[in-house]
Structure formats: structure tokens, C-alpha cells
Amino acid sequence: MAAAAQARAPETDAAIAELARLLGERLSTSQAVRDQHGKDISYHEAMPPDAVAFAESVDEVVAIVKVCARHKVPIVPYGTGTSLEGHIAAVKGGVCVDVSRINRVLKVNAEDLDVVVEPGVTRKQLNEYIRDTGLFFPIDPGADASIGGMASTRASGTNAVRYGTMRENVLALKVVTPDGRLIRTGRRARKSSAGYDLTKLFVGSEGTLGIVVEVTLRLYGIPESVAAATCSFDSLDGAVNTVIQTIQSGVPVARIELLDDIHVDALNRYSKLTLPVKDLLLLEFHGTEAGVKEQAAMVQALAAENGGADFAYAAEPEARSKLWQARHDAAWAAKAMKPGAEIWATDVCVPISRLAECILETKKDIVAEGMLAPIVGHVGDGNFHVSFVLDPNDPEDQRKASAINDRMVARALALDGTCTGEHGVGLGKVQFLYEEHGEAVALMRAVKRALDPDNIMNPGKIFGPLN
Numbered sequence: 001m002a003a004a005a006q007a008r009a010p011e012t013d014a015a016i017a018e019l020a021r022l023l024g025e026r027l028s029t030s031q032a033v034r035d036q037h038g039k040d041i042s043y044h045e046a047m048p049p050d051a052v053a054f055a056e057s058v059d060e061v062v063a064i065v066k067v068c069a070r071h072k073v074p075i076v077p078y079g080t081g082t083s084l085e086g087h088i089a090a091v092k093g094g095v096c097v098d099v100s101r102i103n104r105v106l107k108v109n110a111e112d113l114d115v116v117v118e119p120g121v122t123r124k125q126l127n128e129y130i131r132d133t134g135l136f137f138p139i140d141p142g143a144d145a146s147i148g149g150m151a152s153t154r155a156s157g158t159n160a161v162r163y164g165t166m167r168e169n170v171l172a173l174k175v176v177t178p179d180g181r182l183i184r185t186g187r188r189a190r191k192s193s194a195g196y197d198l199t200k201l202f203v204g205s206e207g208t209l210g211i212v213v214e215v216t217l218r219l220y221g222i223p224e225s226v227a228a229a230t231c232s233f234d235s236l237d238g239a240v241n242t243v244i245q246t247i248q249s250g251v252p253v254a255r256i257e258l259l260d261d262i263h264v265d266a267l268n269r270y271s272k273l274t275l276p277v278k279d280l281l282l283l284e285f286h287g288t289e290a291g292v293k294e295q296a297a298m299v300q301a302l303a304a305e306n307g308g309a310d311f312a313y314a315a316e317p318e319a320r321s322k323l324w325q326a327r328h329d330a331a332w333a334a335k336a337m338k339p340g341a342e343i344w345a346t347d348v349c350v351p352i353s354r355l356a357e358c359i360l361e362t363k364k365d366i367v368a369e370g371m372l373a374p375i376v377g378h379v380g381d382g383n384f385h386v387s388f389v390l391d392p393n394d395p396e397d398q399r400k401a402s403a404i405n406d407r408m409v410a411r412a413l414a415l416d417g418t419c420t421g422e423h424g425v426g427l428g429k430v431q432f433l434y435e436e437h438g439e440a441v442a443l444m445r446a447v448k449r450a451l452d453p454d455n456i457m458n459p460g461k462i463f464g465p466l467n
Contacts, residue, residue: 008050012093015071016051019095022063026054037078037088037096041143043344043390044086044427049076049096056101058118058174058182058213065211066180068095072454075178077207079119079146083153084345085426087206091460097211099148105129106214113219114171114188119148119212126217135219138163138254141422142328148212154204156422158327161247161380162254162286163220165422170203174214178452188216201447206424207458209451223286226254227315228323229296231308232278236260236363236375238306239279240356243379245302247352251295255284256380257327260363263334263374263387270333271326276310282327284320330376334387337372342392346405346428348412349383349421358415359384362408369400383421409435430464 020027038048074094103120124144141157156165172186185198233239259280285295300311366373377384388401419432
């Protein structure tokens with residue numbers, strides 16, 4: 001502890017001393033606490049902060065930020081730590097501001113289909129709280145992430161094909177800016193022409209422009225009927241073409257997920273399923289009972305035209321929950337394929353008409369390199385993921401994965417897609433942001449400098465070094 005304290009810059013020591021007086025025991029310099037807050041669930045290296053501040057109110061967040069701003073000490077916002085691109089790594093040390101204890105549902109406006117929550121509320125907590133209103137919040141990135149973190153990373157997930165992403169479902173925010181001001185970016189009205197759209201600016205900013213301390217969200221009515229289905233294919237081509245035709249036909253599926261045969265085998269072993277070990281579509285339908293059956297029949301017919309078989313319909317809640325829990329456990333299932341392995345999960349997103357080309361070429365690349373890297377994706381919106389199963393002691397594994405990832409991103413960009421559909425940029429995709437946006441990155445950097453001239457808010461993310 002003493003050695004770590006001596007290594008800190010004088011301004012950091014001064015800020016920590018001031019925060020200790022403000023927060024007492026809720027300001028921690030414990031190595032274990034710092035380590036926990038410096039590593040997300042990705043392959044990125046752990047980078048612990050110098051201290052962790054556990055805020056319990058918006059006023060405390062404001063006070064913490066003002067202290068750090070005065071001493072020009074870096075700040076890293078923290079929700080649940082479930083990000084995938086090193087978003088919470090303290091690249092330059094500083095203070096991690098943990099907002100997980102600021103976790104109240106403030107107001108449910110059932111008649112207007114919206115809710116106001118604090119940033120530490122998790123998506124499962126929110127849905128449990130509002131269940132008796134007949135409403136639900138659909139954005140489901142898999143992990144039980146905090147709402148503040150989901151807004152900051154522009155999260156989406158399995159329901160995005162029908163309900164959109166956080167970008168479409170955040171109506172307004174309250175944000176503490178890098179100089180300690182508390183601002184409100186919008187109101188509950190469903191549309192506005194008043195000024196710049198600051199809400200969209202902060203959604204997806206990955207904590208580089210401020211700390212989200214309140215979120216107003218859209219809600220939706222719980223469907224009268226919900227059913228899931230699985231369908232197996234002898235080829236990825238048939239599965240992906242079924243997805244494309246389903247979307248182009250206007251079938252309002254709620255979820256449509258693709259798992260390649262490697263991932264299906266892993267899920268069978270990990271989640272004790274008995275799915276055919278083939279490329280698989282996992283679907284969910286929402287609506288009236290008759291509407292759900294009609295949607296399923298339309299998809300089944302499209303699948304049959306593309307070589308789909310073993311179409312299994314599941315309306316019972318227990319069966320549906322088991323399937324979707326297995327889908328959410330896909331990364332852990334992949335990791336279990338090789339004892340002692342690490343997972344490097346990456347993603348891209350392309351226009352739906354180019355999806356088959358991108359996935360098939362990526363699959364060929366993986367096979368050619370002899371890598372274990374199952375594919376899974378929210379393919380209804382053109383987004384898919386590759387989970388590289390790596391031996392942490394084998395540099396060749398890392399080299400091959402990096403080369404495949406580079407080619408996959410280049411392929412997606414050539415198809416007018418994006419380097420990341422939902423994981424975000426963080427540390428892992430900085431170089432690709434420049435390839436994707438070109439000169440527009442200079443404008444983004446200018447916005448960052450204008451709002452955060454001392455570069456204290458989550459430095460090193462999205463752009464890399466600013467200077």
C-alpha cells in the first residue's frame with residue numbers, strides 16, 4: 001500500500017485526501033477493491049484506479065467530480081463492470097466513481113410509457129419493479145448491466161431488432177459534466193425541436209463526456225403472448241438468408257439470434273440442452289396469441305425454403321427461459337470449450353443485405369486459421385459476434401485472433417458497416433474508429449476538448465491519447 005501511495009502524483013494524493021474527508025470509509029484505496037474496479041469482463045488488461053469513491057447521491061457525484069476537476073485528476077465512471085472493450089480500465093490512474101449505490105427507481109409514468117431511474121438501477125431490477133404495471137423495459141444486453149452504463153455504452157442486445165437500442169429508448173438524461181455542473185439533456189416529451197440533441201451526444205459517449213446520474217427511459221406493454229422457436233440449418237448461408245428474408249418481409253420478430261454449429265455444441269454441453277449440432281436460429285415472437293402463431297408460421301415457411309428443419313415452437317415460459325438463459329451464457333459456454341482459456345469477444349454490424357457475405361467470409365477465415373472461435377449474433381439487425389477462445393500462454397493464438405479481427409472489421413467497413421454494433425470502442429477499437437469515421441473523428445475530439453479541456457473524464461477511451 002505504501003509503495004503504491006508513493007508512486008501517485010502529488011495532485012492525486014491531494015484529491016484522495018480531500019475525498020476521504022468527504023466520503024469517509026466510502027473512499028477506498030484497498031488493492032482488492034481497486035483491482036475489481038479496473039477490469040471488465042473482456043480480455044483487456046486490468047488497470048486499477050488509485051482510489052474508488054462509492055457515491056450514494058447525485059450531490060456526492062457532483063462533489064467528487066469538482067474535487068477531481070480542481071486537482072485535474074482522472075475520473076472513471078463505474079456501474080457494474082460488465083463492459084467488453086476495457087471501458088473501465090484506469091489508463092491514467094485517478095479515481096473510479098462507483099454509482100452502483102445510487103439505484104432508485106424515481107418515478108414510473110405508466111400512462112406515458114416511461115420511467116425515471118438512477119444510474120445504478122440494473123435492467124433486471126427495473127423490470128422486477130415495474131412488472132405489476134403491465135410494462136417492461138426491453139433492452140437486454142445479456143448481462144444484468146446498470147442502466148447508467150447501458151446508456152453510456154449505447155447498449156442493445158437480443159431485443160434490438162424490434163425495440164431498438166438505448167439510442168432509441170433514452171428520452172432524457174441528467175449528467176455531471178467534467179467541471180462538476182449538473183445538466184439535464186431533455187424532457188419526457190416524445191419529440192422536441194429545441195436545440196442540439198444533447199441526449200444522443202451523451203448516449204454512447206462511454207463516460208468520456210460526463211457521468212450519467214439519471215435516465216428517463218421508454219417502456220413498452222408486456223405482450224399478450226410470447227413464444228420462442230428454434231430452427232436448424234445445414235449451412236450458415238441458409239440460416240442467414242432466412243434472417244434477411246424475414247426482416248425484408250416485415251415479420252415483426254422480437255428476437256432473431258444466430259448460433260453457428262460450434263456454439264450450439266458448446267451450449268449443449270454447458271447448458272445441458274439437446275439441440276441438433278447445426279447452425280441454428282433462435283427466435284422470439286411477441287403479440288396476440290393468433291399473431292404470434294402467424295409470425296412463427298411465416299418464419300417456418302421461409303426457413304424451409306432455405307433448408308431449415310427441426311423447427312421447434314416453445315410457448316411455455318420455462319422452456320423459453322431455459323433457451324434464452326443458454327443464449328446469454330454463450331460466452332461462458334465458449335470459454336468452457338478449452339480449460340484455462342480466455343475469451344476475446346468482438347463484434348461488427350453491417351446492412352442486413354450484406355450479412356451473409358460478412359459472416360460467411362469471416363467463418364472461412366476462422367477455419368483457414370485453425371482457430372476455435374464460435375459465432376453468435378443479433379442477426380436481425382445485422383450484428384454478429386465472434387468469441388475467440390484463446391490460450392493465454394500462446395502468443396500465436398493472440399496473433400491469429402488479432403489478424404482475423406482486423407480483417408473482419410475491414411470487411412464490415414467495406415460493406416458500409418461499422419466496427420462495433422454494440423460493444424463500443426473503449427480501448428479495443430480505437431484504431432478502427434478512425435478507419436470508420438475519418439475526418440469526423442476530429443470533430444468528435446473537438447467536442448471532447450470543449451467539454452473536458454483537461455481530459456480527466458475516462459481518458460484514453462474512444463480516441464486513445466488526445467494530445
